[in-house]
Amino acid sequence: MLIMKADLPAFRKIFNAAGSKNEPVIFPTDTIYGIGASISDTAANEKIYEIKGRELNKPFPVLVGSAEQVTEIAEPSQGALNLIQNCPFPCTVILKAKKHINPLMTLNGNVAIRLPKTEPLAGFLKEYGAVTATSANLSGMPYESGIENMVKTFCTKVNFYLYQNNTNISPSAIVDFTLTLPQIIRKSDLISLDIIMSYANLC
16 A cells, blocks of 8 residues: 655656556545546546446546646537636536547546646646546445545555645536536535636626
C-alpha cells in the first residue's frame, strides 16, 4: 500500500505506479475524495465497478485539465465550454460523448465532464490527461470523508492513496448540456441556473 500527501510530484508518482499495475487511485478532487484511473485504463476502471459494487449502468464522471481535453472526449457547444472553463465552482457538465469513448464512462451516448480549478489536481490533469472520478464510498453506503475512513473502507481493495486536509464534503452540481437549454440535474449551494447561464455566456 502506498499513501502520500497530495502535491504534484505525489500525484505523478501515485498515478504512474497505479497505472503500471492497472489499479485505481483514491485521491482528493475539487469536491470529495474520488476513486479513479486514467480513462485509457479499461482494466483499472473495471476494477472500480467491482470495488464499489457499482452497477454498470452508472458511468463515472471524467475529470479533465483543459478545454482541449474536453473536445477530445466530447462534443461541447460553445456555451458548455464557456461554463467548463469559466465557472469557479465545481460543476460537472453532461455532454454528447465522442464515439471512441469507453462505454464504462458513457450513458445513452453522453459523458459527464468536470474541469477542476484547485491545485495540485488541476495542474496534474493538464499534464497527465483525463481521469475518471467517482465518489470514494461503497455503492449504497454513505460517504465518509478523511483519509482514515478511506483506508479503513478500502484497505483490502485499493493500494494507492493521496490525501489532503481541506477536502470538501459536498459533491459538485451536475448540469445537462445535451438539451436545448441547460438543465440542473443535481443542485449545489453555490450554483443556480442564473449563474450557469452567466458563465456560459448565454444571457
